[in-house]
Amino acid sequence: MGAKFWAWTGGAVAVAAFGGLAVLHFGLDRSDKLASIAGVFIGLAGLAVAVVGLVAAQRSPGDQDVTVGGSFTDYQNVKGKLTIRRKAPPAPLAGPVSGGSRRWGRQTRVAGHYDRADGVDGDVEITEQP
Structure with a gap:
């Protein structure tokens, strides 16, 4: 297993730990609302990256x-x-x-x-x- 695998695994563990700490600190209901808001912004950022990629790929010869x-x-x-x-x-x-x-x-x-x-x-x- 290479460095990429361990980097992704470490990132996944960090996100899971952060989510667990958020639930303990804010409670389940408030953590759910915060995760929904964060998900909206992450989705919008992904949409922006996709649009930039499409525009760059369609550059005319x-x-x-x-x-x-x-x-x-x-x-x-x-x-x-x-x-x-x-x-x-x-x-x-x-x-x-x-x-x-x-x-x-x-x-x-x-x-x-x-x-x-x-x-x-x-x-x-x-x-x-x-």
């Missing part, structure tokens, strides 16, 4: 820095089969190529062909031609 060396093509809402034919490979970027975040992230650089297809209603075929 348009406000992010992107450098493309080669070709970048974005296909969206294609009905039927999507066929991509390329003639010659592009020249590589000078310097290291790094990925930004898990998705299409900040300061992302692409060397080579980058095709992003979203909402294709059929097969996607990519062919390289000399």
Whole structure:
């Protein structure tokens, strides 16, 4: 068992001890009312954290820095089969190529062909031609 387990266990024991002391000091009825009030504020804080997380996750790719060396093509809402034919490979970027975040992230650089297809209603075929 790691340090995280013991930290969570210690926190749970501390909360239980605090609750027991509150019941002894204030009585059962008043402790119940105080716990209800504390629960409301904890719930509101959790709601605020969830909203901030949703807003951060929905950040649009348009406000992010992107450098493309080669070709970048974005296909969206294609009905039927999507066929991509390329003639010659592009020249590589000078310097290291790094990925930004898990998705299409900040300061992302692409060397080579980058095709992003979203909402294709059929097969996607990519062919390289000399």
